[in-house]
Amino acid sequence: MDNNIIVGTAGHIDHGKTTLIKALTGEDTDRLLEEKERGISIELGFTHLQNEETESLNLNLGIVDVPGHQKFVNKMLAAAGGIDLTLIVVAADEGVMPQTKEHLSILELMGAEKAIIVISKKDLVDNEWLELVKLDILDQFENTFAGNAEMITVSAVTGEGIAKLKTKIIKLASNTKVSLNSEIPYYPIDRVFSLKGQGTVVTGTLFKGELFEGQELQLYPSAKKIKIKSMESHQKKLKKVRSGSRVGINLNYPDKNEIKRGDVISTADSLISTNFLEAKLKVLNSINFKIKNGDRIHFHTGTTEVMGTINLYGKQVAFPGDEIFIKIKLDHKISPYYRQKFVIRRFSPIDTIGGGEILEIDPPPRRKINSEKLIAHLNLLEEVDLKTALELFIKNMTGSAAELIQLKKKTALKTEKILELLSDLKEENKIFELKNDSSFIHTDNFKSIEKDIKEIVNDYHQQNRLKVGITREEIRSRLNFDLTKKELDKVLGILTTEQVLQEKDSLIAASNFSVQLTEKEKKQKQFILDKINNNYFSPPTRKELLAEDEELEAVINYLEHNSELVRLDQELYFDKDIFLKLQNLLRKYFRENESIELAEFRDLINSSRRYALVLLEKCDQLQFTLRRGDLRYPGKDL
Structure with a gap:
């Protein structure tokens, strides 16, 4: 497996960074006419270091040369994030200068860990002056990431020290840890141009993950779809590149003007803009x-x-x-x-x-x-490992469940890696899974939702003593936490399993709740049932019952919810055994008759047309009867 390392320069203008790179690689990284005319680097320069030793170590060393002028620090910053090993160049005749310090500070802020201090232009000073420069470097670099870096003195003009510097670069690079590929690809673009016959080309350093020829990706923050036509790294065509690679990508995207430095290439739906x-x-x-x-x-x-x-x-x-x-x-x-x-x-x-x-x-x-x-x-997020950070992201979703796609965007991890970490969190009882591998809630937030649901249910019971329970949708509408129907079903399923709640006929109630009638309500119940049963097939309507006593409404609703009365339309209620009696009457009737019409059914139950029509239509639905025109015949479930 190849080890891809980016070596970058840093240092003050005119301290010999570009000349040093040419001595190391044979390549002049100043490609612009203005750079050659002015003798300073204006843009980032790119090349690579390759010899028999790097090939034997499967080491790909990309080189990034940065401008040293204070005016172009923004260009240096565009390269700093991808540098694994820094060559901090200090000219022997000038020593540490303002941009040396600023570049050093920037590298430290960007998390740089490895450096070689290159004292250039040795041929311009004597040994005594050189020793003073070394002492000054030690003093000014103290307590920085480069404080203990090895100093190598070179002259790009005479070639002195160049071979030693190459050896040191290769040694440090070969011991540099390769980034893990559990993350999505993250490729920040630093250059965009067109090549005749090829189209749009971008260059950059692949910070994370892997890229493949033919891969369909997304350009961020615009979310435009793109596809890799081909890739090249260190002048070699590649089918696949890994993190740490300096790579040029030929895209099947026609308008290079819609892509700019700072845009990022990654997989679809993997980053937040x-x-x-x-x-x-x-x-x-x-x-x-x-x-x-x-x-x-x-x-x-x-x-x-x-x-x-x-x-x-x-x-x-x-x-x-x-x-x-x-x-x-x-x-x-x-x-x-x-x-x-x-x-x-x-x-x-x-x-x-x-x-x-x-x-x-x-x-x-x-x-x-x-x-x-x-x-x-935020202090926790700074200190914790990725698994705990993932837990915190889920916990921080105090208004809704955390979707897998959100977590992927938050962490820039591959789906497989996130699911592995989520599985650990579930086993540790830190989170609940609300939808298979796609929706999660922190245990603390679950407890908060449980408390809210219990309050909603108990409040409902207080307001509706004679109702069996509350509907799921009403619970969902009252919750401050935004849950989908499936997510709420999962939550309620957990709470009923734990006997915090109970469910009856799709209604939710507190586990210890049951409808308790007062003595007055018991009498009202008996009054209603007597009225219904005394007029079995012609009972009083709801309106007629309430005309006798307006307070009967709650008890009527209770009898309906408790299945002691059957409601067939807005106004008509029948005894719970109505259909059993109808079934028996129809069986007896059809033993002697082939069919029945509405008038005959009305006479059979000794009722009016209004009641007979409603009951007969219900018999059709229950398939006690089968309608053909104006006649009914025995149904399959009679």
């Missing part, structure tokens, strides 16, 4: 200004740069060296992933403020949450 982020900001010690709520900023992550505004949580002002949680509102949508590194710079003058990790992508509204609780939540 948003203007809002929450993050931990580490303010640089070196700045000489303070940060205020509402400050305008330049926000950098991946290869994107976008303007925005920051809000500080728990403070109105942040000072040099502070670490603080912030909310970022961006002018345009971006599509980052959880714990992606970022850097922010001041709006004007453009100085680097600090950076950190993105913790919440598209966070929910925070109007009702106090700052202490919010800070505690």
